[in-house]
Amino acid sequence: MDPLHATIEEFAADGYTHVECFCPRCRMTRLRPINWLPRISMGLTIAQLSERLRCAECGGQLHSVKPWRMVDVLGKPLGVEGEVKISVHQPPTCLQRVNQYLLRFVSLLFRGGGSDPAV
Numbered sequence: 001m002d003p004l005h006a007t008i009e010e011f012a013a014d015g016y017t018h019v020e021c022f023c024p025r026c027r028m029t030r031l032r033p034i035n036w037l038p039r040i041s042m043g044l045t046i047a048q049l050s051e052r053l054r055c056a057e058c059g060g061q062l063h064s065v066k067p068w069r070m071v072d073v074l075g076k077p078l079g080v081e082g083e084v085k086i087s088v089h090q091p092p093t094c095l096q097r098v099n100q101y102l103l104r105f106v107s108l109l110f111r112g113g114g115s116d117p118a119v
Helices: 008-013 039-043 046-052 070-074 094-110
Strands: 018-023 028-033 063-068
Touching: 008 039, 008 046, 046 063
Parallel strands: none
Antiparallel strands: 018 028, 018 063
């Protein structure tokens, strides 16, 4: 797939879920889900889409429009074989810390045996 000439529909088929846009007036980068775009936009390229998109807050022209997907941000999907293990010499990554906190939170939720004393 050639990213310069690919349509939004082709990006969606390739696993991209959002369009990342920067508004210079608001100084904000926002993600728009691809399924929120009008159906007529699905046949447009990124360059054509960036000419038509406007900021939801101020109505200004959006710049730096590009496709976005979670895999690019996080790296490997969770639970994949060959996942990086935490070693003594390597500090844990942000994702590994989040997973540790989530496991602790879930274990605290279910530690009481599933019964709620307030009921």
